[in-house]
Amino acid sequence: MSARNVTVAMLLVLVVLGTWSFLNPAWELPPNIATYGHKIDNLYYQILWITGIAFLVTHLVLIYSLLRFGHKGEGTKAHYSHGHHHLETGWTVATGLMLLWVAVVQAQTWNEIKVQEPTAEDMFEVQVFAKQFEWNFRYKGADGQFGTSDDLYSTTELHVPKDRVVRLYLRSLDVLHSLFLINLRVKQDLVPGTTTRVWFNAMQTTDEARAKYGEKFDFEIACAELCGIGHHAMRGKVKVHSKESFAAWQKGRIAEQEEVDMSGVTNLWNGKPEGYSVSFWEYAGTIKPPRAEATH
Numbered sequence: 001m002s003a004r005n006v007t008v009a010m011l012l013v014l015v016v017l018g019t020w021s022f023l024n025p026a027w028e029l030p031p032n033i034a035t036y037g038h039k040i041d042n043l044y045y046q047i048l049w050i051t052g053i054a055f056l057v058t059h060l061v062l063i064y065s066l067l068r069f070g071h072k073g074e075g076t077k078a079h080y081s082h083g084h085h086h087l088e089t090g091w092t093v094a095t096g097l098m099l100l101w102v103a104v105v106q107a108q109t110w111n112e113i114k115v116q117e118p119t120a121e122d123m124f125e126v127q128v129f130a131k132q133f134e135w136n137f138r139y140k141g142a143d144g145q146f147g148t149s150d151d152l153y154s155t156t157e158l159h160v161p162k163d164r165v166v167r168l169y170l171r172s173l174d175v176l177h178s179l180f181l182i183n184l185r186v187k188q189d190l191v192p193g194t195t196t197r198v199w200f201n202a203m204q205t206t207d208e209a210r211a212k213y214g215e216k217f218d219f220e221i222a223c224a225e226l227c228g229i230g231h232h233a234m235r236g237k238v239k240v241h242s243k244e245s246f247a248a249w250q251k252g253r254i255a256e257q258e259e260v261d262m263s264g265v266t267n268l269w270n271g272k273p274e275g276y277s278v279s280f281w282e283y284a285g286t287i288k289p290p291r292a293e294a295t296h
Helices: 003-023 037-068 085-115 206-213 243-259 263-270 280-284
Strands: 124-131 134-139 152-155 157-161 165-172 177-181 186-190 196-201 219-223 235-241
Touching: 003 037, 037 085, 124 157, 124 177, 124 280, 134 157, 134 263, 152 157, 152 243, 152 263, 157 243, 165 177, 165 186, 165 280, 186 196, 206 235, 235 243, 263 280
Parallel strands: 124 165, 157 235
Antiparallel strands: 124 134, 134 152, 165 196, 177 186, 177 219, 219 235
16 A cells, blocks of 8 residues: 555544534533623634634645646656645635634624623622642631631632622632633633732532432532643532522531631631732742741
8 A cells, every 4th residue: 555545544534523523422511500601612613613614624635636636656757846825825814804804703702701700799708829739719708808717718618609699719829720610611820920800700510410420429629731740639519508508518617627627727828928918829829929027
C-alpha cells in the first residue's frame, strides 16, 4: 500500500471517529440546573455544530485532494500553483462572518450573566476562599454580616438554597484557581490580588436530582486551572437545599460549630499574615496589603 493510501485511510478513520464522537449522546453536557444555563448550552451546541461541520468538510476536501491530485507516476510533470486568490478570500471572509455571528448571538447572554447582575433583595451571598488544594466557604450568620462571630463555615461543600439568587465572592490566597460548577454553568478564574464574583439561581435540589439520576449523584465542584501537584484533588460538591432543608442545615451547622474548636477555621479567614495588618481574606484580595509596621 502506498503512502498516499495509508494517509487517506488514516484520515477516513479520523473522520469516522470524529463524526461518531460528535453524534454520540455520551458526550452531551451534564444536567443543567441554572436558570440561565439553557442559553449557555444553546451557544455551546451552535458553536459545536459549526466546528463539527467545518471539521468534516475540511477533511473530506483533504481526502479528495490526496486522491485527485496525488502522485501520478514517474515521468508525470508536476503542476505548481501559487494559490487561488478568490478561493482564499472566500474562506477567509466566511470564517470571519462565522466569528462575527457567534459574537453577535452571544452578546445578549453575556450581558445578562456578566453585566446585568440581578439585585434581588433576598440574594444569598457566600464568600469563597481558594487555596492549594481546598475550597473554603463562609456564610453570613443571624446578624447578616461577614466577619463576625456567628459566621458559618464549610470546606469542600457549598450549601445554597433552591430558587434564590446566589452571589459568590471569590478570592485566592496563593495561585490561580478556577471555580467550575458544571451543573450551574459557572466557570470563573480566581486571580490572586483580585476579587471576582459570579451569580446563579439553582432550579433543582440535590435530593430532586438524586431521585432522577440516582442516589450517588452530586453537583460537582472542580478546579479548572492547573494549580499545583494536588490540583486533581481540589474537588467538592454543591448541596442545593429546599427552604426547609437549608434552614435545617444552618441550624445543624451552628450546633456543630459550637461543639468543636473552630480556631483553625476562623484563623484561616480572620487571622493576619505575619507582618500585615489585614486578615488572610483581605490579604488574598489585595495586591499590596498594608504592613502592620515597616519591619521587612
